[in-house]
Amino acid sequence: MTDTTEARTPDSRPTGGLSAQYQPGEVEQLRYERWVSEGYFSADPKSEKPAFTIVIPPPNVTGSLHVGHALDHTIQDTLVRLKRMQGFEVLWLPGMDHAGIATQNVVERKLAEQQLSRHDLGREKFVEKVWEWKAESGGAILGQMRRLGDSVDWSRERFTMDEGLSRAVQTIFKRLYDDELIYRANRIINWCPRCLTALSDIEVEHTDDEGELVSIRYGEGENAIVVATTRAETLLGDTAVAVHPDDERYKHLIGTEVELPLTGRRIPIIADEHVDPAFGTGAVKVTPAHDPNDFEIGQRHDLPSLTVMDERAVITVPGPFQGLDRYEARPAVVAALREQGRIVAEKRPYLHSVGHCSRCKTTVEPRLSLQWFVKTGPLAQAAGDAVRDGRVTIEPAELSKRYFAWVDNMHDWCISRQLWWGHRIPVWYGPAGEVVCVGPDEQPPSGEGWRQDEDVLDTWFSSGLWPFSTLGWPERTPELEKFYPTSVLVTGYDILFFWVARMMMFGLYAVRDSDGSGVQPFNVVNLHGMVRDQFGKKMSKSFGNVVDPLDWINRYGADATRFTLARGANPGSDVPISEEWCQGSRNFCNKLWNATRFALMNGATVEGDLPPSSELGALDRWILSRLQHTVAEVNEQFDSYEYAKVCDTLYHFAWDDVCDWYVELSKPVLAQDTPEAARTRRVLGHVLDQLLRLLHPVIPFVTEELWIALTGGETLMRAAWPAVDHAYVDDAAEEELAALQKVVTEVRRFRSDQGLKPSQRVSAALTGLGNVGIDTHEPLIRSLARLDAPGADFTATATLAVTGGITVDLDTRGAIDVAAERARLEKDRAAAEKEATQCRAKLGNESFIGKAPEQVVTKIKDRLVTAEADLVRIAAALEALPAA
RNA sequence: GGGCGCGUAGCUCAGUGGGAGAGCACCCGCCUUACAAGCGGGGGGUCGUAGGUUCGAAACCUACCGCGCCCACCA
Numbered sequence: 001m002t003d004t005t006e007a008r009t010p011d012s013r014p015t016g017g018l019s020a021q022y023q024p025g026e027v028e029q030l031r032y033e034r035w036v037s038e039g040y041f042s043a044d045p046k047s048e049k050p051a052f053t054i055v056i057p058p059p060n061v062t063g064s065l066h067v068g069h070a071l072d073h074t075i076q077d078t079l080v081r082l083k084r085m086q087g088f089e090v091l092w093l094p095g096m097d098h099a100g101i102a103t104q105n106v107v108e109r110k111l112a113e114q115q116l117s118r119h120d121l122g123r124e125k126f127v128e129k130v131w132e133w134k135a136e137s138g139g140a141i142l143g144q145m146r147r148l149g150d151s152v153d154w155s156r157e158r159f160t161m162d163e164g165l166s167r168a169v170q171t172i173f174k175r176l177y178d179d180e181l182i183y184r185a186n187r188i189i190n191w192c193p194r195c196l197t198a199l200s201d202i203e204v205e206h207t208d209d210e211g212e213l214v215s216i217r218y219g220e221g222e223n224a225i226v227v228a229t230t231r232a233e234t235l236l237g238d239t240a241v242a243v244h245p246d247d248e249r250y251k252h253l254i255g256t257e258v259e260l261p262l263t264g265r266r267i268p269i270i271a272d273e274h275v276d277p278a279f280g281t282g283a284v285k286v287t288p289a290h291d292p293n294d295f296e297i298g299q300r301h302d303l304p305s306l307t308v309m310d311e312r313a314v315i316t317v318p319g320p321f322q323g324l325d326r327y328e329a330r331p332a333v334v335a336a337l338r339e340q341g342r343i344v345a346e347k348r349p350y351l352h353s354v355g356h357c358s359r360c361k362t363t364v365e366p367r368l369s370l371q372w373f374v375k376t377g378p379l380a381q382a383a384g385d386a387v388r389d390g391r392v393t394i395e396p397a398e399l400s401k402r403y404f405a406w407v408d409n410m411h412d413w414c415i416s417r418q419l420w421w422g423h424r425i426p427v428w429y430g431p432a433g434e435v436v437c438v439g440p441d442e443q444p445p446s447g448e449g450w451r452q453d454e455d456v457l458d459t460w461f462s463s464g465l466w467p468f469s470t471l472g473w474p475e476r477t478p479e480l481e482k483f484y485p486t487s488v489l490v491t492g493y494d495i496l497f498f499w500v501a502r503m504m505m506f507g508l509y510a511v512r513d514s515d516g517s518g519v520q521p522f523n524v525v526n527l528h529g530m531v532r533d534q535f536g537k538k539m540s541k542s543f544g545n546v547v548d549p550l551d552w553i554n555r556y557g558a559d560a561t562r563f564t565l566a567r568g569a570n571p572g573s574d575v576p577i578s579e580e581w582c583q584g585s586r587n588f589c590n591k592l593w594n595a596t597r598f599a600l601m602n603g604a605t606v607e608g609d610l611p612p613s614s615e616l617g618a619l620d621r622w623i624l625s626r627l628q629h630t631v632a633e634v635n636e637q638f639d640s641y642e643y644a645k646v647c648d649t650l651y652h653f654a655w656d657d658v659c660d661w662y663v664e665l666s667k668p669v670l671a672q673d674t675p676e677a678a679r680t681r682r683v684l685g686h687v688l689d690q691l692l693r694l695l696h697p698v699i700p701f702v703t704e705e706l707w708i709a710l711t712g713g714e715t716l717m718r719a720a721w722p723a724v725d726h727a728y729v730d731d732a733a734e735e736e737l738a739a740l741q742k743v744v745t746e747v748r749r750f751r752s753d754q755g756l757k758p759s760q761r762v763s764a765a766l767t768g769l770g771n772v773g774i775d776t777h778e779p780l781i782r783s784l785a786r787l788d789a790p791g792a793d794f795t796a797t798a799t800l801a802v803t804g805g806i807t808v809d810l811d812t813r814g815a816i817d818v819a820a821e822r823a824r825l826e827k828d829r830a831a832a833e834k835e836a837t838q839c840r841a842k843l844g845n846e847s848f849i850g851k852a853p854e855q856v857v858t859k860i861k862d863r864l865v866t867a868e869a870d871l872v873r874i875a876a877a878l879e880a881l882p883a884a
Numbered sequence: 885g886g887g888c889g890c891g892u893a894g895c896u897c898a899g900u901g902g903g904a905g906a907g908c909a910c911c912c913g914c915c916u917u918a919c920a921a922g923c924g925g926g927g928g929g930u931c932g933u934a935g936g937u938u939c940g941a942a943a944c945c946u947a948c949c950g951c952g953c954c955c956a957c958c959a
Contacts, residue, residue, distance in 0.1 A: 018918090020918080020919070021919080021921070022921090188957095201956095206955090206956075213959085227959080228959065229959060230959070231959080242959095274957090274959095275959085276958070276959085279958060279959070280958095280959065283959095284959050285959075286959095287959095291957080291959080292957040293957045293958090293959070294957090294959085295957090296957075352958070352959085353956080353957095353958080355957095366957085398888070398889075399888090401887075401888065402887080402888070402954065402955080405886090405887065405888090405954085405955065406954090406955075409955085409956090493953095493954090494954095496954095497954090497955090532896095534895065534896065534908090535895070535896080536895090536896070536952090567907085568896080568897085570897095570898090572889095573897090574952095574953095576895090576896050576897080577896095578895090578896085578908085580908060580909085581896085581907080581908070583908095583921075584907070584908065584921090586921065587919095587921040587922085588921090589921090590919070590921050590922090591918095591919065591921080591922085593918090593919080594918040594919035594921095594922085595918065595919080596918085597918050597919075598918035598919080599918085600918090601918070602918090644897090644898085645898080648898080648906075648907085651906095651907085652906080659918090659919085660923090663918075664923095745924095745925090748924060748925065749924095749925065749926090751924085751925085752912080752913070752924070752925040752926080753925085753926095755912095755913080756913090757913070757914065758913085758914055758916050758923085758924070759914080759916070786916080835903080838903085839903095842902095842939085842940080845939060845940090846939085847938095847939035847940090848939040848940070849939085850939075851938085851939050851940090852902075852939060852940075853902085855902095856902055856940090859902080859903085860902085860903090863903070
């Protein structure tokens with residue numbers, strides 16, 4: 001780290017103690033520690049201020065935070081810092097998720113490196129190992145959150161397996177059980193033969209996989225029927241063949257029996273609407289124990305369910321196939337069938353949708369098994385209604401359609417998992433198989449032979465309680481009273497179903513108002529997209545485009561990293577980032593640093609009242625007016641969660657308006673020691689003060705450092721959010737400065753066209769400024785355009801036709817590059833001619849005059865006048881040019 | 885199979901009924917006393933295609949083409 005401490009001591013005044021470049025490393029850690037030690041992040045439930053609450057989407061304790069978390073946290077930190085400045089009592093509650101299957105898999109993989117399985121350790125020892133891992137991984141995550149600048153209330157950190165949260169899990173399980181919204185049943189569920197556990201529907205990912213369709217003849221002679229299947233091995237568990245009731249080909253067979261090959265069993269041919277007569281042969285083998293559809297058919301027709309595979313998907317039926325894995329059994333069964341001449345049509349490739357375990361990608365095996373379920377009907381109904389009736393809004397609104405599609409078609413939710421890491425199901429079974437569900441305040445039965453359910457709950461069961469379990473529910477704590485419902489939930493659209501919908505169901509069920517109605521867990525769901533690379537590609541390790549947020553923080557600073565992420569974060573849209581863009585953000589932070597440095601070197605101040613508009617020159621009135629517009633715009637953009645637009649607005653205000661124009665234009669004024677200069681120093685101090693406030697939510701570190709240097713205040717975190725002051729909205733000043741900018745730009749273009757270096761001074765006469773009322777700014781224009789310095793080494797004559805109604809004569813008395821100037825004028829003339837032609841065409845169109853609004857017509861007329869004036873002036877200028 | 889969304893400058897994206905924009909990249913010129921992590925200037929787009937509505941369409945409607953995502957029990 002470079003040693004700039006000396007340069008930054010308070011007595012090196014002229015620069016306000018600021019070095020020439022912003023060094024994030026020297027600022028961030030110290031600032032963060034101070035914020036924590038001063039208690040700026042702490043939330044007080046006894047506060048009189050209105051509450052603003054965000055609970056963090058708890059990261060899984062499976063590793064460290066990735067750049068997607070960095071985006072998620074940046075948005076939340078931006079919101080909570082904004083709300084603190086706006087006067088809310090803010091709680092941003094941190095914590096982590098035990099992430100059942102995901103974490104168990106991580107620890108199992110680590111054990112596998114030592115040739116150990118969890119069974120070698122036993123349940124108790126294994127769970128101990130996972131806790132060790134949690135301590136390690138959790139610590140890393142907390143460190144990353146500090147580096148990002150997360151202003152979370154550390155005193156309220158929670159973990160889904162904390163005692164209090166476990167109590168919440170047991171409480172709601174008991175209530176749901178008593179309300180008959182939790183039940184146990186033998187159902188066909190998604191089973192992962194590798195993780196050896198049941199999975200819920202959304203834990204299954206479907207991909208289109210290549211399969212092979214074979215046609216098999218069941219039965220003999222007239223009774224024979226041909227079925228098509230991709231899963232020949234499940235034939236061993238067939239208990240029927242189904243056809244469509246209206247299928248003429250098979251009508252005569254309905255109600256008869258056929259012989260099931262390889263088994264000697266006879267199975268019925270049944271009619272069921274589910275069968276699509278157009279697919280395959282129009283006849284389906286029915287395996288109720290190993291296919292969800294077939295299970296349904298089996299239920300409707302009272303068919304037996306024959307389980308032919310164990311939990312590892314190995315055939316259990318005695319005989320030649322016993323002991324074969326499902327993929328070994330498939331060709332073996334086909335081969336045996338072929339031997340018997342049963343294969344009617346050989347294998348043909350067939351693309352079909354296959355489910356995979358979302359954690360390990362193993363092909364899911366539908367399996368009949370005894371599991372616990374949540375009856376989702378009434379809960380999902382309430383979750384949908386809360387959005388439908390507007391108690392909860394989803395940002396962006398388009399995503400609520402997806403939400404409805406899901407909650408309105410939800411199946412019952414399988415919540416038991418055959419894992420060791422998680423909340424154990426609070427149910428005991430007696431010696432005679434009796435079931436007792438025990439709540440947190442009850443003792444398990446003490447008699448002989450009682451044992452607790454071995455399974456744990458789906459991880460989303462406990463994270464679904466997060467918005468209130470973290471606040472002390474089921475107790476009515478002061479925290480719950482003050483901070484529930486939470487204000488905004490910020491998360492990626494990818495877990496809308498996994499998490500958001502579950503929180504809605506549980507929150508509305510568990511937390512009750514005084515009148516007994518359910519209270520939504522949050523008022524707004526702010527969904528962001530996925531972080532992608534600069535070409536919009538998904539980040540993946542194999543593609544090598546993964547960004548580690550810590551790496552960027554180390555090299556460019558937390559603020560630059562945050563700004564890069566926030567700059568792409570509009571509701572619901574994916575966020576492309578690249579290292580180059582992060583460098584740009586770093587540059588922006590440095591720009592602010594140097595602007596403040598300039599201000600301090602030139603005596604900018606925040607002391608005393610801001611002079612009233614009437615005492616200020618056009619320049620000061622202009623920047624103050626721009627500031628008011630910026631504040632108004634940023635407020636609107638924050639209200640609609642358009643962080644990218646907030647960043648864009650502030651970036652351009654800071655860089656273009658403040659740095660490129662206001663600072664440059666104020667230099668001549670600030671060089672003086674006049675009352676006007678004093679007023680400008682006050683305005684400059686004010687503008688920077690306000691700008692730093694506006695940027696603080698997004699880039700807290702550099703703004704804090706600069707604001708303290710500028711104002712001598714204690715912390716920007718407790719400064720008030722800027723308000724629009726209409727007394728400083730000044731259209732006249734904005735028009736005046738716009739004209740000035742155009743003139744300066746035009747002269748600069750002329751200089752550039754003429755190949756004049758900045759160091760070359762031009763002796764010039766400026767005329768025509770009074771046409772647009774900016775004659776008083778002539779010295780400023782000269783200063784910015786580098787005109788008329790003593791010892792000028794270039795003289796020329798030119799007429800600059802500035803488009804937009806402004807014309808300026810620049811008399812530079814001498815030879816110029818005639819060819820360059822002619823080219824420029826010809827180009828301008830072409831543009832003006834095109835403009836004039838277009839306007840005339842419009843104005844000559846009777847329909848246009850008759851139907852267009854008056855303002856539009858007036859505007860076009862003005863444009864025509866301008867263009868014609870430009871043409872006259874350009875013609876004169878061309879005339880005046882010496883011949884080539 | 886159902887649903888949603890997107891095609892605007894080389895890249896990433898704003899703009900949603902009245903003069904085509906930004907950032908980055910690119911070209912030219914500059915160490916101009918806050919900043920070379922900077923300053924000034926510039927080039928570049930028949931707004932996916934074809935119809936339609938309108939005085940007027942990048943924007944609204946229809947169809948098509950291309951891309952992406954989500955859901956789904958097609959054997």
